[in-house]
Amino acid sequence: MGKTLFDNIWDSHVITDLGNGFVLLHIDRLLLHDMSGGKALKEAIDKGYPPAQPRLIYGTPDHTMSTRPGRDEFTHPPGLPLIKSMRETTSAYGIKLFDLGQDGQGIVHVMGPEQGLTLPGTTLVCGDSHTSTHGGMGALAFGIGSSELVHVIATQTMVQRKPKRMRASFEGKLMPGVTAKDMILHLIGELGTAAGTGYSVEYAGSAVRALPVEARLTLCNLTIEMGARTGMVAPDDTTYEYLNDRDYAPKGAMWDRAVAHWRTLPSDPDAEFDREHTVEMKNVAPQITWGTSPEHVIAVDRAIPDPHTGPEEKRGAWEAALQYQGLEPGKPIEGTPVDWVFIGSCTNSRLSDLRAAAEIVKGRHKADHVTAWVVPGSVRIKAEAEAEGLDRVFLEAGFEWREPGCSMCLASNGERVPPGKRSVSTSNRNFVGRQGPGARTHLASPAMAAAAAIKGAIADVRKI
Amino acid sequence: MDKFTKVTGVATPLMRQNVDTDLIIRIERLVDNVTREGLGPYCFEQIRFKPDGSEDPDCIFNQAPYRDAPIILSRENFGCGSSREGAVWALKGMGIKAVIAPYFGDIFNNNCFQNGLLPVALPIHEIEQLADEMTASPGNARITVDLENCQVISPTGRTIPFQVDARRQHAMLNGLDDIALTLSRRDEIEAWQASDKGTRPWVWL
Numbered sequence: 229m230g231k232t233l234f235d236n237i238w239d240s241h242v243i244t245d246l247g248n249g250f251v252l253l254h255i256d257r258l259l260l261h262d263m264s265g266g267k268a269l270k271e272a273i274d275k276g277y278p279p280a281q282p283r284l285i286y287g288t289p290d291h292t293m294s295t296r297p298g299r300d301e302f303t304h305p306p307g308l309p310l311i312k313s314m315r316e317t318t319s320a321y322g323i324k325l326f327d328l329g330q331d332g333q334g335i336v337h338v339m340g341p342e343q344g345l346t347l348p349g350t351t352l353v354c355g356d357s358h359t360s361t362h363g364g365m366g367a368l369a370f371g372i373g374s375s376e377l378v379h380v381i382a383t384q385t386m387v388q389r390k391p392k393r394m395r396a397s398f399e400g401k402l403m404p405g406v407t408a409k410d411m412i413l414h415l416i417g418e419l420g421t422a423a424g425t426g427y428s429v430e431y432a433g434s435a436v437r438a439l440p441v442e443a444r445l446t447l448c449n450l451t452i453e454m455g456a457r458t459g460m461v462a463p464d465d466t467t468y469e470y471l472n473d474r475d476y477a478p479k480g481a482m483w484d485r486a487v488a489h490w491r492t493l494p495s496d497p498d499a500e501f502d503r504e505h506t507v508e509m510k511n512v513a514p515q516i517t518w519g520t521s522p523e524h525v526i527a528v529d530r531a532i533p534d535p536h537t538g539p540e541e542k543r544g545a546w547e548a549a550l551q552y553q554g555l556e557p558g559k560p561i562e563g564t565p566v567d568w569v570f571i572g573s574c575t576n577s578r579l580s581d582l583r584a585a586a587e588i589v590k591g592r593h594k595a596d597h598v599t600a601w602v603v604p605g606s607v608r609i610k611a612e613a614e615a616e617g618l619d620r621v622f623l624e625a626g627f628e629w630r631e632p633g634c635s636m637c638l639a640s641n642g643e644r645v646p647p648g649k650r651s652v653s654t655s656n657r658n659f660v661g662r663q664g665p666g667a668r669t670h671l672a673s674p675a676m677a678a679a680a681a682i683k684g685a686i687a688d689v690r691k692i
Numbered sequence: 693m694d695k696f697t698k699v700t701g702v703a704t705p706l707m708r709q710n711v712d713t714d715l716i717i718r719i720e721r722l723v724d725n726v727t728r729e730g731l732g733p734y735c736f737e738q739i740r741f742k743p744d745g746s747e748d749p750d751c752i753f754n755q756a757p758y759r760d761a762p763i764i765l766s767r768e769n770f771g772c773g774s775s776r777e778g779a780v781w782a783l784k785g786m787g788i789k790a791v792i793a794p795y796f797g798d799i800f801n802n803n804c805f806q807n808g809l810l811p812v813a814l815p816i817h818e819i820e821q822l823a824d825e826m827t828a829s830p831g832n833a834r835i836t837v838d839l840e841n842c843q844v845i846s847p848t849g850r851t852i853p854f855q856v857d858a859r860r861q862h863a864m865l866n867g868l869d870d871i872a873l874t875l876s877r878r879d880e881i882e883a884w885q886a887s888d889k890g891t892r893p894w895v896w897l
């Protein structure tokens with residue numbers, strides 16, 4: 229039996245077998261952010277465990293500082309102690325920090341691939357569940373909790389049990405208006421938020437092979453929303469083209485050696501998976517969530533589901549979700565008035581996302597009652613977008629053009645959707661209160677979010 | 693890490709699916725300078741309190757026998773969502789020692805074992821029955837979760853076995869710290885790293 233991409237990376241990182249199904253796994257990259265990075269470093273140091281491999285650790289603040297134009301660390305004071313502690317602890321051990329205002333700063337899952345720190349075939353962890361994003365580069369990447377974080381700092385290893393393997397294949401061509409975000413939302417809608425629990429996921433199929441790297445990152449980003457900690461796409465020429473010449477990627481002869489190694493990683497043709505699922509792309513339309521879980525998702529031209537016609541075990545959850553969201557079953561979701569639009573987050577804040585949104589926005593103006601924000605994923609993306617004039621497109625359309633960070637994805641920096649207000653967001657979670665207490669979130673692609681801002685209501689991007 | 697051997701007490705039937713970590717603890721509470729131990733009052737705040745800050749009497753956590761319950765009963769996928777370990781600290785701060793659900797979010801499940809909070813996976817029909825037995829005689833019913841023998845004892849005395857990894861069971865029963873255990877293998881780690889530097893030098897910047 230052949231081996232999967234996941235097996236290839238996992239097996240080559242096993243330091244030793246601990247028995248009972250557990251292994252000690254080497255971790256090649258640890259990424260830190262301000263919410264937990266400084267605290268975890270301090271905890272490790274206080275316990276007498278200084279960083280074992282400081283050169284394999286990188287950090288950037290993203291969660292707790294303001295994204296207001298012209299911001300600095302004082303703009304949102306509650307985040308200040310976290311940023312300061314991150315600075316102190318990283319500098320004490322020579323850990324590279326892409327600090328506020330510096331090139332490289334950005335959402336941690338945007339920064340890694342952008343800097344070439346995320347490499348195919350590596351194991352990468354971060355104290356954030358959307359670490360699965362990095363799997364888009366062919367890395368084995370997963371989110372961990374604070375105690376595990378301290379363990380990695382202290383040992384550069386993790387005690388782990390091998391998950392089962394799932395392959396999700398997307399076959400065919402993307403229909404008009406459909407993006408990687410729609411692919412993964414559609415999949416979660418089909419399988420549910422728990423389908424991946426205990427699995428590692430490999431995304432495959434002709435539609436995935438055709439996706440550029442940034443779209444693969446989006447695809448892998450939402451893996452955790454179907455319960456799997458890690459999702460990956462096999463590295464290929466698209467990956468190498470993206471990675472070549474990135475700041476921290478290998479160069480020259482070392483690059484050639486690395487690529488030769490990476491080419492050995494993809495799954496064998498006869499590799500076996502514990503679960504297989506195939507999505508036909510002709511069935512995938514632009515998606516929008518209606519409820520309070522990413523699995524509460526429909527094609528934008530469909531009606532809001534009726535709990536009485538859905539699966540019986542979900543009836544209670546659906547009813548509660550509709551009530552929280554203030555929606556009526558049976559009505560078309562298109563046309564539902566929207567108050568806020570958020571384009572950003574580690575899901576959809578890369579240059580290609582901003583371009584897709586700008587294409588819809590160009591020459592138009594947002595609806596008067598809508599507050600629309602664009603929050604680029606990193607300092608570098610912001611500069612690249614400005615060089616292309618995307619900031620002008622958004623500003624002229626009445627959008628705010630902000631500084632890089634997580635912002636309204638989880639509102640941990642005080643940037644919130646007000647209670648009862650409805651938002652279309654390009655982020656990854658529509659949980660109750662995620663964008664602020666009482667906020668009503670609808671997840672969608674950047675183009676769909678832009679369309680909602682223009683129409684002032686949930687809109688079908690294909691009709692714009 | 694705190695040891696866990698056995699707990700006996702009231703179990704709160706929070707019978708919903710997908711209790712996510714945002715619901716367990718709001719992210720702002722982890723930004724504010726609240727200590728781990730101080731997170732308890734904010735656990736489940738979105739359902740325990742009304743917008744004006746007063747307690748919501750309809751919330752089960754505010755009702756008499758459940759107020760200080762050390763156990764939670766819940767439906768599928770408890771602890772799904774983010775990696776925030778604060779969810780586990782908040783539950784512990786509220787006095788929770790064990791959560792019983794059909795299955796848990798992966799990262800939450802790991803985080804529990806790092807903090808001496810026991811996640812117990814049981815089939816949903818068993819949990820429903822436990823919930824029925826709890827509500828049938830509120831005030832008197834007690835559930836026991838026994839890690840040593842891997843069993844739950846229901847209010848009516850039924851014994852329900854559960855499974856837990858032997859390694860984790862051992863660590864939790866003895867309050868062992870993973871880091872010290874791993875560092876006892878420092879030689880093996882260093883040998884692996886030395887050999888990897890030869891095979892994949894580009895990883896080692």
Ligand code: SF4
Nearest residue numbers: 358573574634637638
């Ligand atoms: S953008 Fe949102 S999901 Fe991504 S790292 Fe930041 S807070 Fe987490």
